[in-house]
Amino acid sequence: MLEIKNLHATIGGKEILKGIDLVVRPGEIHALMGQNGAGKSTLSNVLVGNPSYTVTEGSIRFNGKDLLAMSPDERAHEGLFLSFQQPVEIPGVSMVNFMRAALNAKRKYLGLEPLDAGSFLKLMREKRKIVELDSKLTSRSVNEGFSGGEKKRNEIFQMAMLEPTLSILDETDSGLDVDALRIVAEGFNKLRTPETSAIVITHYQRLLDYLKPDIVHVLIDGRIVRTGGPGLAAEIERRGFDWVREES
């Protein structure tokens, strides 16, 4: 479903991604690991079309379409979702209005009627349960005053609402306490189908224990230098990154 070829990208004139190749097939979970500053969030942002980044070379196809030619909202409608490493606070925009606008935009794109108020609120309730998100949070402004963990939980709640086919989780585990991590990870697993895939960025084994990735990649200095099975994550947790760097 996702095919990245020789992707180069810059921010502020500085090259961060230096030739990424990656293929994600339906149903697969890929873990992406790598030291701070390696370019993991850069890759996530480039995939969802953040205008701060410039793609200088390479191509990305998503479900056979040219992803780079699409606007960020089109990419979302096509099924791409990013759980942000640092979700932004939007004071004054209520969660309800925000989710309604997002969901109805997608429905419009798919040629569906907007959801009526009753069905929409029912859907919010159902999806909230999946990640056990407190109803007090959805009655507030988007992420405003949310704790770090609450923000992450809210990201997966939004994912549940929008039902993407490819989700990118950028350090969704950081900020979550042990119980919250379990709830969010189990919620994520409930949302999985044989057609949905994910790229999971993390520094820790714990999240991967729940999500059970099929493939693990190590990103160093803008390149994927090693790809392996689930065992690779455990090995990195034990030994760090230096040996990967040396062997590559």
Added chain:
Amino acid sequence: MKETAQYIDFFRSERQRIDSGSLPVLNARRDEAAAAFERLGFPSQKVERYKYTDVAAAFAPNYGIQLQNAPSAPGAPSDLAAKAGVPTSSPSAASTVDEAPADLVSRLYGTLADVNADAITALNTMLVQDLLLVHVPAGTTREHPVQITYQLHSSAPLMQNRRLLIVAEPGARVQVILNEKADAQQDFLVTQVTEVFVGAGAQVEVYDIESTHDRFHRFHQFFAEVAQDGRLTHTAFTLAGGLSRNQTDVRLSGQGASANLLGCAITDGCQHVDNNTLIDHLAPGCRSHELYKYVVDQQSTGAFAGRVLVREQAQQTDSEERNANLVCTDQARMWTQPMLEIYADDVKCSHGSTVGQLNAEALFYMRQRGISEPDARMLLKQAFAAEVINNIPLKALQQRLHILVEKRFRSCEDCRLCKK
């Protein structure tokens, strides 16, 4: 200056007709006003309080001045003049000019609106045709807001000079909503002078909501005096207009008086909105709170100048002033000038202003969730304006304004999309 002369000449040649359609109490003040206006002339942009608006240019065209007696009673039909309707659901709590204490109007009219201090006030007092009085007797609470709707329609350019007097006797409570509307695409010029007397312990809320069009020019000089423990809320909401200048002067003259000034302006096209406020702390223990927000789009311009004056005797003043602005394009302009002048030593005062753009990170976050760029921009603008609306004490009006603001932003974004 020829703009000034044009109005003086008109006044002199039409004096009889002006007087004949109007109240003696208004006629009695015209000579003094005319002398003041002739002396002051239209203020140039060198005059401090008018530096953001070209007044003479706005008054230069030859508008037709309507000299028929405009109705000040509810329901009176009139084709050209404004309709001023006061719902009389509880007549005992609001009187027309006829029912009010005999000397009330002559005693209070023009005492806050000093013709010698301001040319537009002088011009208005010289030419005014129409006075509307809202009088609330002592200790009375008006349950429902008094709604006054000015809806101009005319087949030719039209100037209107009108007057509003709100008197809340001690302990009285009243809410007044002014709706400024225009249904014809026509050149309109309106001067309005409002004088508000908030008696001891009285509570007055005035909501001034303009929803006109780009050929509408409006000058509103608002003066209020708040006596001991009295409370005034004033809201200047410019949803749409051409040139809007609101001058809002509040005297906190009794101990423990308070003023809450709110303002919001949504501008696009070639609109210009200039809010100029003065809160004068004359007595100890008074509070003032001021929040003005602008969303300035396309080529429009906004200006805010707010002066808070704390006199020597005004100890224990508590004052907060804030002006925040969103400037949406490179061509849009915003001037902001909060001013705090303190002559007392035991006070708590703050003031500040910000000018910013839409938060790019928030925009991107919304677009990642599938919200289109115009919709994301609209949600952010609405959120920005919502803070002012949420500060409005009248809950029913809050809801109405949220809807009107959303509608306003929708049509604004839509028209931009059409131009693409």
